[in-house]
Amino acid sequence: MWNWKQIQALVPQPEAAGWGAVDFAACLATFPLLEQAKTTPQDPIYHAEGDVWTHTQMVVQALLDDAAYAELAPAERETVFLAALLHDVAKCRTTVVGEDGRISQPGHSRKGALDARLLLWEAGAPVLQREAICRLIAVHQVPFFAFGMSRSGQSPEFILRELSWQVDLHLLCMLARADILGRICPDVEGVLLNIALLRELALEEDCLRSPRRFASAETALRYFRGAQLHPDYALHEAPGSDVIVMCGLPASGKNTWVAEHHADRPVVSFDDARAELGLRHGQNDGAAAHRAVDKAKALLRSHAPFVWNATHLSRQMRGKTLDLCLAYGARVQLVHLEASKSELLARNRARDTTLSNAALLAMLGRWEVPLPTEAHGLSLLTA
Known part of the structure; x- marks a missing residue:
């Protein structure tokens, strides 16, 4: 190699x-x-x-x-x-x-x-x-x-x-x-x-070697999502939740990162929802998703800050979460975590999970790292 x-x-x-x-x-x-x-x-x-x-x-x-x-x-x-x-x-x-x-x-x-x-x-x-x-x-x-x-x-x-x-x-x-x-x-x-x-x-436009300046992160995000507005005039921001949306392959360190950096926040997690329902990985994902989304909606309605912890591997997968958060006026920070292949597989073997390494590697074909235009902020981190 x-x-x-x-x-x-x-x-x-x-x-x-x-x-x-x-x-x-x-x-x-x-x-x-x-x-x-x-x-x-x-x-x-x-x-x-x-x-x-x-x-x-x-x-x-x-x-x-x-x-x-x-x-x-x-x-x-x-x-x-x-x-x-x-x-x-x-x-x-x-x-x-x-x-x-x-x-x-x-x-x-x-x-x-x-x-x-x-x-x-x-x-x-x-x-x-x-x-x-x-x-x-x-x-x-x-x-x-x-x-x-x-x-x-x-x-x-x-x-x-x-x-x-x-x-x-x-x-x-x-x-x-x-x-x-x-x-x-x-x-x-x-x-x-x-x-x-x-x-x-x-x-x-003064953006040959740097992003085109916008009046605010909210203005930029709404513009890139199709709103008819001018980059130089700030869009009014309605009050809403401050949401950290985690992204990354299983065993990339998302749970550890959340515990270290945002232990005080509620967490919306499909894995937690599966555990609460007694489901294995891949078993009745619809029920787990419904439970997680209901929890997220309650937090969004109350404008509470929280972490949404899931793989969110592809842009399509992230889109559903981002659409929901933004519909409630949330401010969203995407945090993408990753590890080396050897570290990823070693961690997955060592943890209590029904996800095999073969199934984990099969997910790589859907791995689309987030773009800065998808949310109010983006961090690409190695755990």
Whole structure:
């Protein structure tokens, strides 16, 4: 198993005579999943260069040829280089050939972020840098369509502001430029123009290298959830509960963290609800959820502070909890905890649980680390 220091060694460093060549053989040895890219086809219209591995190498080279790359700090070079190397890592498992013979890879960006997260987590990458890489992968093509061709129907301003809270836009624009230059396709200049326009808008909004400023956390959260308001004018905040929403895999240390930091608060927990009902893990989850939600509603109605302790692994799972809390005017802080794979499995073996290690590992495919746009605040912690 490759560790984080070995992965860092893949990133070319500045040399007196320019940038050294990338050791692509070492890249393949470090990330064997990329071997499948050699036999993964692409649509010949948008990728006339051929397979995914050919494209990936061209993208990495285009990134290194960008003069802005040499000006980055070492950690930034690592982040954008690894994002470029892994940006299409999920194409091998998302390839679809239509009846007309056209090739597509729907959802490869989001699934690629999941794949990269697992690879880098197992290697021991620092959580904040790992998530910076994964977030870039998840949105690496958004700059292509932010102007005039937005697939989401959202305005360029909204797309820009939301992106600025998720990624470093300077790095994202570099990655997007490398992605379009590292292929043979029509209208390269049009896509480069869209990327340049997004960058210019980021400069105007003063968010190229930091999140777009909002008048308050409440204003930002409601804006990102679709409220029609201006970022510079604070939204009125109704009184409500102060809620800590825990996220993380089982055995990641959530119970310990809550006991150490918020022992004075009531806790809403599906596990506690199961125990109160005498249920095993996975048995009648609906009844346990109903009991936990009823307790949460009572606390929310009384504006009491509390902790909601659950795995909340995917954005969809968190969404139900966040929707409920925000409907009652709560102020929500997401706290995501994680541990290394070996520590996680050791803890799970040692604790009193009906959840096997095999079942725990099966949950990794749904592991989506929270984004800053999901709540009033976010902490990513290693326990």
